[in-house]
Amino acid sequence: MTENTSEPSAEVDKDDEESVNNIRFSPPVFRQRYSAALDVAKKSKVKSVADFGCAECKMLIMYKNILNLERLVGVDIDQELLRLHGYRAKPLMHEFIVKPRNIQLHAQVFCGSIANLDDRLRDVDMVSAIELIEHLYPDVLEKVPKTIFGFIRPKVALITTPNGEFNKYFGFSPGQFRHWDHKFEWSREQFKQWCDNCCNKYGYDVEISQIGFLGFQSKEDREQVTGGCSQMALFTLKHQQLEEEERIKSDGQLYETIVDVLYPFDERSQTQRIIHEMSYVISRLTRESELLAELVYEPQKAVMPLEKFLEFPILKQQIEGDVQMLEDVFKLRATAEFAGIELVCDESGCKSFVKWIHPYDNSPSETEEDFNQWSSEQVAENTDTNQCSTVDVWSNNARQVDEADVKIEMGS
Structure with missing residues (x-):
């Protein structure tokens, strides 16, 4: 030319x-x-x-x-x-x-x-x-x-x-x-x-x-x-x-x-992409609670403010910076992809996802009501066997965790 x-x-x-x-x-x-x-x-x-x-x-x-x-x-x-x-x-x-x-x-x-x-x-x-x-x-x-x-x-x-x-x-x-x-x-x-x-x-x-x-x-x-x-x-x-x-x-x-x-593109629907990214972010945000639950052998409550999800660029792009989309998708698929997670709102109006993390439990975490029931069962079990120390339970079941490694992973 x-x-x-x-x-x-x-x-x-x-x-x-x-x-x-x-x-x-x-x-x-x-x-x-x-x-x-x-x-x-x-x-x-x-x-x-x-x-x-x-x-x-x-x-x-x-x-x-x-x-x-x-x-x-x-x-x-x-x-x-x-x-x-x-x-x-x-x-x-x-x-x-x-x-x-x-x-x-x-x-x-x-x-x-x-x-x-x-x-x-x-x-x-x-x-x-x-x-x-x-x-x-x-x-x-x-x-x-x-x-x-x-x-x-x-x-x-x-x-x-x-x-x-x-x-x-x-x-x-x-x-x-x-x-x-x-x-x-x-x-x-x-x-x-x-x-x-x-x-x-x-x-x-x-x-x-x-x-x-x-x-x-x-x-x-x-x-x-x-x-x-x-x-x-x-x-x-x-x-x-x-x-x-x-x-x-x-x-x-x-x-x-x-x-x-x-350009390459993902053929999944937007809702599917948001669900998958939300699941990934939840796994990241609950990691510290999972490690702590394993270390002390006690359930941990993971609180994840919706605003925290905007710190993950890919998810932020998918929802266009609108946390309301997170809430909408959660309500749509709560019983399927997000079992065991609750959406709560505190006194200041800040909304968060809440998940109870149980030690060595690979199944979906329960709600707070289930956690209270689990706690009662644990108290009864410890009373019957005269085991008052959760550390003893953890040790007796051969669930030893290298504390130093856990600290390093939590720090990362």
Whole structure:
């Protein structure tokens, strides 16, 4: 494929603003942009995303962590850069083992110009172009609205570009840009006008916000006078999808494919996956109680706050950080997979799973009522045999445990 030299690639390897006159943002502006794009994708619950100007594919790394995403596309004009960094769109080794996804993800990286209408990008749910448009020559920039809003017609589109009014804080002279390859750096009014024109022509609504502020900026300066370092436009589709005869025709499949890969996924239902992960976490959280029960030969009460389950990343992803899903799944399958476990709520409203651990008992643990009955039987047995020491019972039954080993294992 012949490289279109009229459209330079956006540099996303590092935040350009961070290297200008020792200006520092916390967190760095590029991370704020990436986080904003990721939040939009998650909140919009999109199934497919295309990132134009993906360059080193760092934004693709963030997008692919959305577990319900079914398709991910990166597009950039720089073939050499994509061949060097396209691997970032591929699954990691552990994803073939753990298989964190319930749905198969199809990831592709294409080399091509945003001015071309490649048929494979039609009907993508979300399009992002992060710090890209300021790198485009006028003839290419003119075609951007047609490609994104006329041809692809995503449900959501996110475009960011530098705020030229913020350049005074970098000590720039009039007309000086932050990067040698920038063709323009619009003011807030110029960017708003461009966005409004796109909306009026293609049937979108837009919300513009500012990203990247300095600590000394006042509220008035942030909201009215200067704004942020970067400005972000969030477009949402207002009109229904067009009929086939009304749609813009594609140019075919002009993009060169650099990466085309299918991610491994787990075919179990989400409920099954949550049940299995919960069982694993419960076994981890009750391990110390099991060791203690074996050591002193007395039942132990293991209390597992639901919030504790969020410390396990895979389970947290499966339940999307919502502990209510743990409670729902438990109530659904309590008599099967979670026999012997109770869900309790303390005076403060904190909910926990409770499990009684019996020494050397491989069967499911009983509830507190069963434990009281077991305790009564043990007292009666010890009275009849005149054995008052639980340590003697433990010793007489040849159930000796190396205390040092137990301590080491409990510590681990």
